[in-house]
Amino acid sequence: MNEINSEENIEEKKIIKKKPKKTPKQFPWFMPFMCDGCGDCVEACPQSGIKLLGLDRKVPCAWLIYPDYCIGCGKCADACQCSAVQMTAYVEKAIERYKTKKPFQ
Numbered sequence: 753m754n755e756i757n758s759e760e761n762i763e764e765k766k767i768i769k770k771k772p773k774k775t776p777k778q779f780p781w782f783m784p785f786m787c788d789g790c791g792d793c794v795e796a797c798p799q800s801g802i803k804l805l806g807l808d809r810k811v812p813c814a815w816l817i818y819p820d821y822c823i824g825c826g827k828c829a830d831a832c833q834c835s836a837v838q839m840t841a842y843v844e845k846a847i848e849r850y851k852t853k854k855p856f857q
Contacts, residue, residue, distance in 0.1 A: 776824025784855035796831035
């Protein structure tokens with residue numbers, strides 16, 4: 753168990769990146785019902801702000817857990833093979849969604 757905890761701590765330390773100075777012009781919109789849980793978007797995110805949630809479920813899904821650090825680059829959407837991530841211009845609405853909701857609510 754100590755190995756798992758130490759791996760999680762190392763992963764959490766990698767997440768801390770600089771916040772963007774400006775609000776991005778576009779933002780990812782995750783659609784959990786379309787996600788197949790592959791994790792490609794997690795790997796593609798340069799800010800390490802995306803995680804797979806619901807690992808105890810049959811199919812986990814990706815979710816932006818650090819919306820304040822998102823730079824709106826769209827790499828997560830490009831990496832998603834099943835189109836579960838789309839970029840939206842409704843940035844404020846998307847940020848509010850990630851701060852107040854989780855994918856299984």
